[in-house]
Amino acid sequence: MNYAILRTAKLKTMGNIGGSLAHNYRTIETPNTDPNLTPKNDHSVATPEAVKQAIKDQLPEKRRSDAVLCIEYLITASPEWEGWGTSKEDEFFERASLWLSxxxxxxxxxxxxxHRDISTPHLVAYVVPIDQKGKLNCKDFLGGRVKLNQMQTNFANTVADLGLTRGKEGSKAKHTNIKEYYHDINHARDFNIKTVSPKPEMFESKTRYGEKVTAAVIEQIEPTVKAANSILMDYEKARVDRSVAEASYNTLKKRVEPYLVAIEGLNPEEITRVNDTMQLESRKIAVERVKDKKAMEVSKYSQIDFKSNSVDK
Incomplete structure (x- = not known):
């Protein structure tokens, strides 16, 4: 079963926001990302500084000192979802953006x-939690388990026809926040999978309990699966890089091999003489190329003039 995944983080200071933006825009080292794919990341705002300024512009002048200034959303789906890399991926992120709006x-x-430079693509959004009264009020959006559950259900319904569902409602499994989400991806390298099954409720049917256990186990092993996918991507990148490096080495070796043969057994002074001779010959070749190019141009123009005169006659 493929799940729609929605995580949130409360950012209470500009320092928190700046740190998150540095990670988001890859201005600091970000584990488990592929730098070759980073240019494929999309940003609605060009720079982290511009995002920070947009947040400041929306903040009311009067607010509590401990108020949440910004909600960071992370929206993605199960790594196994068949929609990745297809038009469904674009539709998923478009709906997520509209849902936030x-x-x-x-x-x-x-x-x-x-972000498309990580094993499973995901959307990150920075939202100033202004309520309908125009006040900075994060609690109005994320306050309490009921609102969080409703939010998860509402978003899952938005993308349900794309082949995604929400986690088991009422599950005892702990939901990870964004910080824990990234931590799990970056540190689940030993693949020591441990799961805790929820306790059966009184008079609960075997079928319902089985569904609950399945959902809980999937949610608990999800970070390890993500880490495994990331490691596979890193391995594949390293394999490709090695292949490219070997090809470059072989090409370079073929080019310098005649020179190495020429200076074999020579002392430093003799090698210097060889180098000077090579440079002199190189300059001669360059001059000859210029002369040949000019001669070709003169010949070309002469042919054009000849054809022109022939036509006039």
Missing amino acids: DKHGAENIAGVSI
Whole structure:
């Protein structure tokens, strides 16, 4: 079963926001990303500084000192979802963006990014939590388990026809926040999978309990699966890089081999003489090329003039 995944983080200071943006825009070292794919990441706002300024512009002057200034959303789907790399992927991220706009108002979304340089693509959004009264009010959106459950269900329904569902509602499995999500990806290298099954409720049918256990186990092993996918991607990249390096080495070896043969057994002074001779010959060849090019141009123009005169006659 493939799941729609929605995580949130509360950013209370500009320092928190700046750190998150540095990770988001890859201005700091980011584990488990492929630098060759980073240019394929999409950002609705060009720079992290511009996102930070957009957040500041939306913040009311009067607010509590401990208020949440920004909600960071991370939206993705199960790594096994067949929609990755197809038109469904674009549709998924487009719907996620529209869902955020409907929930918070487009004016309160400071920036949206889509990362494709990691094993499973995901969307990151920075939202200033302004409520309907115009107040900075994160609690209105993320306050309490009921609202969080409703949010998960609402988003899952938005992308259900793309072949995605939400995690088991009412599951006792702990939901990870964004920080834990990235930590799990970066540190689940030993693949020591441990799961905790939920306890059966009184009079609960075997079928329902089985579904609950399945959902709980999937949610608990998801970070390890992501880490495994990331390692496979890293391995494949290393294999390709090695192949390219070997090809470059072989090409370079063929080019310098005649020179190495020529200086074999010579002392430093003799090698210097060989180098000087090579440079002199190189300059001669360059001069000859220029002369040949000019001669070809003169010949070309002469032929054009000859044809022109022939036509006139």
